[in-house]
Every structure is written in structure tokens, then in C-alpha cells.
Amino acid sequence: xxxxxxxxxxxxxxxxxxxxxxxxxxxxxxxxxxxxxxxxxxxxxxxxxxxxxxxxxxxxxxxxxxxxxxxxxxxxxxxxxxxxxxxxxxxxxxxxxxxxxxxxxxxxxxxxxxxxxxxxxxxxxxxxxxxxxxxxxxxxxxxxxxxxxxxxxxxxxxxxxxxxxxxxxxxxxxxxxxxxxxxxxxxxxxxxxxxxxxxxxxxxxxxxxxxxxxxxxxxxxxxxxxxxxxxxxxxxxxxxxxxxxxxxxxxxxxxxxxxxxxxxxxxxxxxxxxxxxxxxxxxxxxxxxxxxxxxxxxxxxxxxxxxxxxxxxxxxxxxxxxxxxxxxxxxxxxxxxxxxxxxxxxxxxxxxxxxxxxxxxxxxxxxxxxxxxxxxxxxxxxxxxxxxxxxxxxxxxxxxxxxxxxxxxxxxxxxxxxxxxxxxxxxxxxxxxxxxxxxxxxxxxxxxxxxxxxxxxxxxxxxxxxxxxxxxxxxxxxxxxxxxxxxxxxxxxxxxxxxxxx
Numbered sequence: 326x327x328x329x330x331x332x333x334x335x336x337x338x339x340x341x342x343x344x345x346x347x348x349x350x351x352x353x354x355x356x357x358x359x360x361x362x363x364x365x366x367x368x369x370x371x372x373x374x375x376x377x378x379x380x381x382x383x384x385x386x387x388x389x390x391x392x393x394x395x396x397x398x399x400x401x402x403x404x405x406x407x408x409x410x411x412x413x414x415x416x417x418x419x420x421x422x423x424x425x426x427x428x429x430x431x432x433x434x435x436x437x438x439x440x441x442x443x444x445x446x447x448x449x450x451x452x453x454x455x456x457x458x459x460x461x462x463x464x465x466x467x468x469x470x471x472x473x474x475x476x477x478x479x480x481x482x483x484x485x486x487x488x489x490x491x492x493x494x495x496x497x498x499x500x501x502x503x504x505x506x507x508x509x510x511x512x513x514x515x516x517x518x519x520x521x522x523x524x525x526x527x528x529x530x531x532x533x534x535x536x537x538x539x540x541x542x543x544x545x546x547x548x549x550x551x552x553x554x555x556x557x558x559x560x561x562x563x564x565x566x567x568x569x570x571x572x573x574x575x576x577x578x579x580x581x582x583x584x585x586x587x588x589x590x591x592x593x594x595x596x597x598x599x600x601x602x603x604x605x606x607x608x609x610x611x612x613x614x615x616x617x618x619x620x621x622x623x624x625x626x627x628x629x630x631x632x633x634x635x636x637x638x639x640x641x642x643x644x645x646x647x648x649x650x651x652x653x654x655x656x657x658x659x660x661x662x663x664x665x666x667x668x669x670x671x672x673x674x675x676x677x678x679x680x681x682x683x684x685x686x687x688x689x690x691x692x693x694x695x696x697x698x699x700x701x702x703x704x705x706x707x708x709x710x711x712x713x714x715x716x717x718x719x720x721x722x723x724x725x726x727x728x729x730x731x732x733x734x735x736x737x738x739x740x741x742x743x744x745x746x747x748x749x750x751x752x753x754x755x756x757x758x759x760x761x762x763x764x765x766x767x768x769x770x771x772x773x774x775x776x777x778x779x780x781x782x783x784x785x786x787x788x789x790x791x792x793x794x795x796x797x798x799x800x801x802x803x804x805x806x807x808x809x810x811x812x813x814x815x816x817x818x819x820x821x822x823x824x825x826x827x
Contacts, residue, residue: 328774329394331387331401331556332764333380335486336568337361337426340376342383343761344391347774349784351758353390357383362423367430367459370423373411373489380490384554395556400542401494402563402768404571404760405487407507407612408456410465415481417492421473425465426486430457432464435471439464442525446605451512451519453601453611453622455674463509463526470528483532487565491543494550494562501539503570506613508533513601513611513620539566539615540771563771566615571763572729573597573614573621575755577785579778581619582723584716586709586742587759588732591670592629594713595621598720607715608674615767616778622720624675624712629705630732632667632683636701641694650737653699658744658797660696663687664808665704666815675712676812680819686811702738703745707801707808710745725749725790729759736789744797753785 328347333340339358343351359375388395408427412420425431436458454461470477484492485504492498505511510533512519523530541564551558576585578597586594596602601611602622611622637644664686672681685700716722726748732738733752743750755762762784769775
């Protein structure tokens with residue numbers, strides 16, 4: 326059947342290629358990993374050529390799984406890892422073998438220089454860039470200029486991850502509003518680059534790509550690209566979007582107040598709204614949505630599933646997650662007053678210090694392995710419940726919360742979240758495919774298969790709904806002040822430990 330779509334989810338660990346039919350049903354997917362390189366402290370680099378080869382390999386593997394599908398592919402789009410800085414020259418040639426990825430923080434000197442000229446609060450309130458400032462593209466490009474002047478002299482444009490791949494696919498160098506909103510130079514409410522920020526950075530406007538809608542068809546595949554991928558040259562390429570916004574679309578966040586929780590290694594909650602959620606103290610991170618006239622604003626914790634994995638490996642002897650859940654179910658709500666702070670990877674902008682570290686608190690001789698397992702699940706839910714309060718101050722949220730990611734598979738964990746949030750928790754057939762579905766929806770609208778994004782709702786089929794249990798919700802309500810005190814004290818302790826030399 327014609328009208329098929331390929332969506333790429335270009336993540337930190339690798340690229341997932343997924344084949345969708347015209348209704349948005351996923352027919353097959355495959356994943357090709359690539360490495361991250363750490364050549365110095367704070368330096369996190371990947372090879373854009375590895376991204377391209379992963380796209381090529383995953384496409385060919387995908388097509389081999391669905392014989393004859395290549396002839397039916399009408400369009401494709403990419404959901405790309407954010408905050409990328411890929412320098413290319415006027416001929417589209419890559420100028421640096423390895424480029425900083427979203428988590429790279431080398432540009433501390435450039436960030437400090439910029440904020441001597443620009444008020445930090447004004448910058449955040451205009452950009453919504455709530456990650457550590459060093460992560461954003463503007464400052465990484467300044468680092469290129471200051472540390473690699475010969476390379477910088479040859480730069481024609483600096484592209485994001487998916488935008489570089491789009492250049493390889495179509496020959497067109499551009500970006501979309503969602504990706505541009507993570508540049509560090511973009512004004513959310515003005516829908517474009519902020520001249521004063523560019524002036525303060527000393528960077529020329531022309532090295533920032535033209536901004537177009539996510540659904541804009543950039544063109545058909547270049548003949549060389551089509552041959553490498555094994556696709557017809559007539560396949561159309563939509564501009565695509567940043568991963569945060571594509572995932573929000575794939576998670577049904579298509580109108581005001583819709584909200585989802587992604588429960589993976591790191592975990593976050595994102596809401597869609599007509600106005601960005603901006604708070605200088607809590608610093609939600611905001612991207613322009615791939616859905617027109619909306620923003621997606623998120624709060625997060627650095628450690629979700631990865632802290633639960635640490636408990637599994639280091640406390641519970643490597644038990645399966647299913648066995649951990651069965652064990653946790655034998656402990657009562659509140660885990661006999663045992664609290665777990667899951668900040669094993671430090672703190673994000675919603676914590677009072679980046680030096681915060683994790684802990685079990687309230688331990689006594691009565692506590693069992695079951696209590697440890699349940700406290701781990703509850704601590705992650707309580708931490709997300711604490712940061713959810715930031716979004717609730719600004720946006721009236723829907724009464725139900727969609728949950729995606731690996732942790733969403735646990736019925737017990739979903740019930741704990743329902744009790745902590747005081748909301749219905751909805752699990753659908755879309756689990757770790759949300760970003761891919763979002764990219765597929767962008768392609769479908771771009772090439773005319775869909776009139777708008779409403780068919781995304783039809784793709785989701787509800788698998789379960791957990792509603793709050795009043796007695797359990799009351800337990801977590803009473804525990805939340807103690808958990809907040811634990812967060813505060815762990816942050817202070819983390820600051821103290823940082824300064825102790827051993």
C-alpha cells in the first residue's frame with residue numbers, strides 16, 4: 326500500500342528507524358547504536374558521519390524486514406537530539422569530525438562572557454532555555470570561534486543534528502522553529518532569533534540557519550542519498566523537529582493542558598500550552614512545539630530509571646524489574662516511612678543545587694528488601710510529583726497523565742504515580758515510540774497524507790487507566806513535606822561534600 330512513512334528518532338545512544346503506514350500504525354522498527362566520545366572534562370562528542378551511517382544502516386535493515394516497502398515510501402522526517410552544533414562550509418562539507426552534543430558543557434568561559442553583557446534572567450525569560458546555559462548552541466559556537474578560529478573562518482552555517490542529516494538528504498540547509506528554540510539565541514514570543522543576543526555573542530546572523538515550519542517539505546531525496554538508503558529519489562523529506570517536541574506530539578500533547586510523563590533513565594514531565602511556562606527560579610525548559618502556535622514546557626529529574634537500576638544492581642542483587650515490583654508490592658504505601666531521594670546523577674534546574682546526591686532516609690531495623698524496592702519506586706514518583714507542582718502553577722492540566730517510557734510498563738509503578746500525582750495515569754500502546762510517532766506525524770502533515778495532527782489520538786489505544794486510591798494518595802500527601810525536607814538537606818549535604826578534599 327502506498328503512503329508509507331519512515332520516521333527517524335536520532336537519540337543520544339543511536340538511531341531508531343520506524344516504518345509507519347498512512348494511518349500512523351508502526352509496521353516495523355530497528356535500532357543502530359553509535360558511540361559518544363569524552364576527550365576531556367565536560368566534552369561529549371559524536372561523529373555526524375556516525376549519525377549518517379546509522380540512518381543508512383537502519384533504513385536498509387528496516388526495508389529488509391518489510392519486503393517491497395521501499396516503493397511505497399512517500400515521505401520521511403527526523404526527530405533529532407537537541408542542541409547540536411554541526412559546522413559546514415559553503416559547499417555543505419562537514420568541518421569537524423566530531424561535534425559537541427546536547428550534554429557538552431565545555432563553553433563555560435563563553436557563557437560567562439555572554440552574561441557579563443546580558444542579564445541572565447532576561448535571557449532565560451526570552452529563550453526558555455532551562456538546561457545549564459553551557460549546553461546551548463550559541464555558547465558552543467562561540468567556543469568554536471574562540472578556540473578553533475581557522476575552522477570558524479570557513480563556517481557557512483552551523484546546523485543541528487537532524488538539520489545536518491536533512492542537508493545530506495536534500496541539499497537544503499535550514500532548521501525548524503522547535504530546533505531553533507534551543508539555540509540560545511531564539512526569542513520564544515517573537516518566533517525568531519534575538520538580535521541583541523546575537524550582538525552580545527559577537528556571532529554573525531548568517532551562520533544560523535533559516536527557520537521554517539517543521540512540516541515544510543525541504544525537497545525530495547538527492548540521488549546519491551537515495552542510492553545509499555535504498556529508497557526512490559522521489560521520497561519527500563519534511564524538516565522534522567527537535568526530540569522534545571516530536572515526543573510531545575507523539576504523546577498526544579496537541580492542545581492546551583495535555584501532559585505526559587516520560588519514565589526512562591532520566592525522567593521528565595511536559596505540558597503543551599499556548600504560552601511558554603517560564604519561571605526563573607525553577608527554570609522549566611521550553612521548546613517551540615512542532616504543533617503550530619504551541620509550546621512544550623518540561624520539568625525533569627536527571628535520575629529516574631537509572632536510579633532504580635542502581636538499586637537493582639547494588640542493593641537487590643540484580644533481580645529482574647518484574648521481581649522487584651512483586652517484592653515492592655508486599656510493602657505498604659509509604660514503605661514503612663522509608664524515603665528514597667533518587668538524585669544519584671546530581672540535580673537539574675528544578676533542584677536547589679546541582680551537587681544534590683541520592684539517599685535512603687529513615688532507615689531502621691524493621692525495614693526489609695521489599696521496603697527498599699518500594700521506596701525506590703516511590704522516591705522517583707515523589708521527586709517527579711515535586712517538580713510537577715511547577716507546571717501546575719502556570720497551566721491548568723488535563724485530568725489524566727499519559728505515561729511513556731520503559732518504567733510505564735509496571736502496573737504497580739503506574740498506580741504509585743496516580744496516587745502521588747492525584748491524577749489518572751493512562752498507558753497506551755505507544756510506549757517508547759512517541760518521538761518516532763511524532764516525526765511520522767510531521768511527515769504525514771507535510772506531504773499531505775494528513776490534514777492536521779488530530780490522527781495522532783487515533784493511533785493511541787488505551788491499555789490501562791490507574792486512578793488514585795484515596796487512602797494511598799493521603800499517605801503520599803503526608804510524606805511529601807518530609808520528602809521536600811530530604812531534597813533540601815541532600816542538596817546542602819552535596820554542596821558540603823563537594824568542598825571536602827580526600
